[in-house]
């Protein structure tokens with residue numbers, strides 16, 4: 124059975140900073156405090172889903188210029 128690398132983001136290959144992959148309590152994971160963009164999950168190929176967490180950068184919703192007029 125091939126070992127699944129669950130500590131790296133399948134989208135960008137960087138560390139996903141997953142608390143569970145680091146041996147910490149799941150409640151300490153960043154994904155509990157930050158919403159995951161549905162569009163980010165849709166970029167994952169089906170065979171990659173559920174194997175490894177994505178990283179905070181990829182989970183962040185893409186900035187929409189329509190809603191950021193004040194910047």
Ligand SMILES: [Zn+2]
Pocket residue numbers: 132133134135136137177178179180181182
């Ligand atoms: Zn990533």
